[in-house]
Amino acid sequence: MDWPALLPLFLTASVEWVEAFTIVLAVSLTIGWTASLGAAAAGLGTLAMLTAATGGALSLGLNLYLLQFIIGVFLLLFGVRWLAKAIARQAGRKALHDEDAEFRATRAKISQGDWFAAWLIAYKGTLLEGLEVWLIVVAFSLHSHAWAANGVTALIAMLIVLAAGLSVRAPLRRVPENAIKFVVGAMIVSFGTFWTLEAMAGPRLPLGAWPLGDWSLPALAVFFLAGGQALVPLIRRRSGLAEA
Amino acid sequence: MKAFIKTLFGDIRNLAGVAVIVAVGAAFVAAGYGGWAVFAMPAAALAVVAALAGQ
Numbered sequence: 399m400d401w402p403a404l405l406p407l408f409l410t411a412s413v414e415w416v417e418a419f420t421i422v423l424a425v426s427l428t429i430g431w432t433a434s435l436g437a438a439a440a441g442l443g444t445l446a447m448l449t450a451a452t453g454g455a456l457s458l459g460l461n462l463y464l465l466q467f468i469i470g471v472f473l474l475l476f477g478v479r480w481l482a483k484a485i486a487r488q489a490g491r492k493a494l495h496d497e498d499a500e501f502r503a504t505r506a507k508i509s510q511g512d513w514f515a516a517w518l519i520a521y522k523g524t525l526l527e528g529l530e531v532w533l534i535v536v537a538f539s540l541h542s543h544a545w546a547a548n549g550v551t552a553l554i555a556m557l558i559v560l561a562a563g564l565s566v567r568a569p570l571r572r573v574p575e576n577a578i579k580f581v582v583g584a585m586i587v588s589f590g591t592f593w594t595l596e597a598m599a600g601p602r603l604p605l606g607a608w609p610l611g612d613w614s615l616p617a618l619a620v621f622f623l624a625g626g627q628a629l630v631p632l633i634r635r636r637s638g639l640a641e642a
Numbered sequence: 643m644k645a646f647i648k649t650l651f652g653d654i655r656n657l658a659g660v661a662v663i664v665a666v667g668a669a670f671v672a673a674g675y676g677g678w679a680v681f682a683m684p685a686a687a688l689a690v691v692a693a694l695a696g697q
Contacts, residue, residue: 475656479662482690485695595671599670625688639697
């Protein structure tokens with residue numbers, strides 16, 4: 399079990415499932431719960447097939463360093479985007495993600511279309527939000543081989559969000575999404591930097607790329623969290639925005 | 643399909659930023675300064691994050 403990976407995985411999955419739930423909830427008000435949950439289930443089914451196909455392709459026996467490099471680059475692609483967006487939002491350069499606004503926008507889109515168009519919105523919403531969860535599960539599982547633990551963690555996050563969402567039948571607006579994205583973004587950039595460099599330099603250096611080994615990961619996370627926080631006032635000042 | 647690709651890779655600026663981070667690490671390793679890459683690569687990553695956040 400790769401415990402350090404479970405927390406970012408759980409948080410990432412929770413945030414993505416909240417976004418998917420908002421879309422499914424908006425669609426359910428037009429085509430009903432059965433059809434919208436059916437569309438969400440179809441989206442999750444597509445993701446399951448994708449996971450099975452990925453597992454099959456990866457069992458072909460790729461070089462460990464090549465795998466680490468691919469995982470590292472994917473995590474950088476994902477983490478850099480999340481951390482940059484979280485900083486921009488905290489600095490006031492970008493509007494905070496608003497589940498109520500997302501809910502209203504989805505409702506407006508559905509009102510212009512028919513039953514199938516609404517079904518497709520729920521399907522696509524679940525598939526695209528779930529795709530980010532899939533990415534993280536695959537990336538962490540390739541390293542730790544803890545496919546079951548990581549998959550179950552993502553499923554637990556989904557069940558918690560679903561239970562909370564169905565109990566209030568409203569967009570889950572109290573989730574501190576930007577704070578979560580800030581922390582998770584920093585953690586994912588840390589993992590991405592760690593694995594990418596390990597893959598490039600590891601084979602050439604006697605102790606591997608990172609002298610502290612896995613203990614370099616918390617140090618990297620602190621560096622990116624502190625660095626990200628330091629960037630917020632700088633970006634705010636550069637944009638001419640008042641201090642909050 | 644476009645949304646699928648964008649979800650996986652982000653936009654062109656994101657791709658370019660990650661290419662810079664990897665290039666910095668690769669340059670240090672290729673020049674025989676792999677030990678210094680542990681400082682250079684995180685610094686490059688934070689610089690890319692700053693550039694993307696400031697746009």
